[in-house]
Amino acid sequence: MTQSPYATVDARPSPLRRLLPPPPGAAGPRGSTLLRHLVLAVLAGAAVVLLTNQLEPYRNLQVARVCAFLCVTAGFTILVGLNGQLSLGHGALMATGAYTVALVQRGLDGRDLRGQWSVPLSLLLAVAVTALLGLVIGLAAARLRGPYLAGVTLAVATLVPAVTTIFTGVFNGEQGLPFPVATPPAFLGAYFQPERWLAWIALLAALLTMLLMANLVRSRYGRSLRAVRDDEVAARLAGIHVARTQVLAFVVSAGCAGLGGGVYAVLTATVASGKFPLELSLFLLMAIVIGGLGSLAGAVWGALLLVALQDLPALLTEAFTLPGGLAQRLEGNLALAVFGLILIVVMLVAPGGLQDAVRKATARLGRRRPRPSR
């Protein structure tokens, strides 16, 4: 995965070169990018499924959470890394997807419509609703740049608790909505681990997202995204509709965030506004930057980081047994301090993110120069 050509961060963009068609051979023989990605996805999927069979329930939930976050980070890294639009409000988009799933699931359950089809259906609706919201935000965002866009999206991030409290009748305030759990189908056997089933659902969503995003990145539209990021004027001169490209990027990444949020909700069968605080939006941004901005492999690192961040406090609590007073001061705080330090150190040592660092390291090991970025 580390060798995939789409997983690169360009230090020196060359705007006009990006507009040209790819050199022959770069997109794979006979342009069968889709097939190659499909094979990769199936292999990765099978490997993870195999892994989930060996895991205890809680580890499977961790795998599932990585997959849910991967849906979000994959779309998000395309918006920020490939298209250069900053969003501090993707947590709110995740919340939109999560609440959509909860409301659809509750609605179906209330009408006695149950079955294995209900989860995919509600996830699909989550994508649609969130993409629509992304369209609205994207329309406003296309006019804004840099910190001004950051300011608006930051305001969006703070909306979740407000909206759920104002429309308490629909969203049940900060207590949130429980909905029926996604249970494994009967043919898997009575003793089939429910957490494994959840991991499979999340895995499927993540693979689908990665597949679509990988193809999008390599498509003509992917090149337009980069062209707009690198130089709006040049992109316009080349006939790219800048605003439309930007709005579409927002819609795509919102759809992914909606899917991720929806899956995230399915894992715990509850939603609540407190799960989507401003910090979540900021952590999502940290994850894709530390992972490697604009790279789908970096998005995988980012998703792993987000789950690690959630689990770090518990790990540290167990690793150290300290005397009462000191332990109380360190509990929780230590994990945050460690994560803060990691962020700073990674940015100073490897500004291209983990994926970039790995790529350089493997290139050095293989006594090769890094593959020239296309």
Added chain:
Amino acid sequence: MERFLFLTLDGLSTGAVYAAFALALVLIWRAARLVNFAQGAMAVATAYVGYAVVAATGSYWLGLAAAVLAGLLLGALVERVLMRFVGHANPLGDVIVALGLVLLIQAVLGMVFGNEYRPAAAPFDTDGLTVGGITAISPYDLWVFAAVAVVVVLLALLFTRTPIGLRMRASAFAPEVSRLLGVDVNRMLTVGWALAAAVGALAGMLVIPTGLGLHPHAMDLVFVIAFTAAVVGGLDSPVGAVIGGLLVGLILSYVTGYLGPDTTPLAVLALLLAVLLVRPGGLFSGVRARQV
């Protein structure tokens, strides 16, 4: 009408503290072209220093001076030790380092001082004065207004009347040219960070007595609101920051008073959209560089 007047005065007095903090954000933007997401956490850290000195000496004013001094040092330190080494290879590198710094500062404060509210004394009476049947503005609010006004005037003088102010502006807008003209751009950056953090420290000392007290997260909300205020005003303009701060304070007060406390985030977003869709660079933005 009485309610309206009351809410207006209430909004102006809370707006003034947002304005003070927005000023700090504008300063750093002008000096380094970046939004310092760690500004809030840095201000809290300096406020802890300030109130430690207040506790030790019994003098608020010594504590305030200590906080501002700590701000100058912390700002210079952060620039010299961290920000200088954030490469430009990653457009969001400084944002992420700043966010990392937020986590680090808040965690260290929690470890050293505990995650508790600590009382933050105000130097003046916080009880409102009654004028014409309305009780709203307190002597403390008047002190905040005065402090913010003095900072604005001092900054205006610094940037327009002193050589160092001119050099700071020059190195932010055109670092290469400034370097050619013999300006020590790196030093100007350090000065800019130090100044911004000092103003942030002052703002922190002004804000914290009006809230829940001293706490590692005491400035989280203030940062979000002040950032909004700075964006509304236009990040390049100190006057914009003050106007933006007061405007946001007023809107929050009216909305809280008339519609309830839950609706404020919606109102803030509406204000941002209303301003930015008409003027994408904020109320007091300069001319856009280029447009096709």
Added chain:
Amino acid sequence: MHRIARRGLAAAASLALLVGAAACANDEKNAAGNVPGVTDTEIVIGTHQPLTGPAAPGYARISAATKAYFAHLNSKGGVNGRKITYKVMDDGYNPANTENVVRKLILDDKVFAILGGLGTPTHTNVLEFLEGQKVPDLFVASGSRSWNQPDTYPTTFGWQPDYTVEGKILATYVKQAFPGKKVCHFGQNDDFGRDSLLGVEKVLGPVAAKQTYTPTNQQVGPAIGALKAAGCEVIISATIPGFTALAMGQAFGQGLRAQWVVSNVGADYTTLSAQLGDKKAILEGMIGNYYLPMAGDSADPWIREYTKIHQRYNGTNPLDGNAIYGYSMAYTFVQALLAAGQDLTREKLVDAVEKGGFQGPGLTPFRYSADDHSGYSGVRLNRVQGGVQSYFGATYTTDDGDGEVREHTQPPVTPPADAVPAS
């Protein structure tokens, strides 16, 4: 490329076969087993608490006290020869973290029970999971009525008096002590404020004015201004400590001199005065309520015992209402464990709590029964006078429905030796 694809597909197919073979291998052995978290020498239990973040102040001290109590208990030989290990997980008051740490506690650490999970929005989100896993979910640290749903959540129990019970009792007192005065309500914009107002209005009818705040908006000036404009003379306040201090400070600044009657959630004098510092004088005359021995009452036998434990195991924290809460909840838990017997199982623990009948340290009886999972049945009022918060008047009990508010005349029980329940 096609070769790659073919090879890939072949590999995938063989992987899929392996998957099918391995799928159910390790599941069936997990189905049976001993009681999780219980050995002959140890009981492992867990909890989720806000140790960091904006909700940490005050609340972080509850689990510290509970932990200290168990350390004390273990030094005296534990319960039926078993020592208690209390795993405290930080959730930062974020429900997403709550769900994660609770799943880790149950699935990974295999704890026997959850004790004192803190917060309404946080704990609400793990109810379904705990019910599905049949884990005893004892003594949720929140006064929401959600914990009292024995049909839906048979293993979940509340502990503190719920907000409606408290609201009814506060209103009854206000009706007697301040007849004819304009009574208003100031509350948090969630279950806490709503349930409290419900209880108040059950007794008083509609209040003269009601205002709310949201914890993420510290601008309480407009709400207090509205209460002042309405001419409120008595304000019943369902607020967390930070906002009690903020609201009372605002009211004082605006010249609103009303009688504050505050929920026990936000009425702890130690916490409030620490936050207000020099301005703590405004707390004089504040009426609050509580259901456990008062921290400042050094003559109380429970406080004397707690002080010994506190000095030995929890000296870095103040002995305040939060600490008393932590000690007392741990005490009730040990009572329940003893009642469940030597041969401990999850079902036996739940049955023991449903049987109820635990005495002390609270002033009122518990309501526990097979169809009532709510905790203490009432509160007693207290008042701040000369910088000391102490009880006055009668202890009241009631329910969260339309039951009347009664005086509870039975005197509180005294603690056993070392405040360790005897078997």
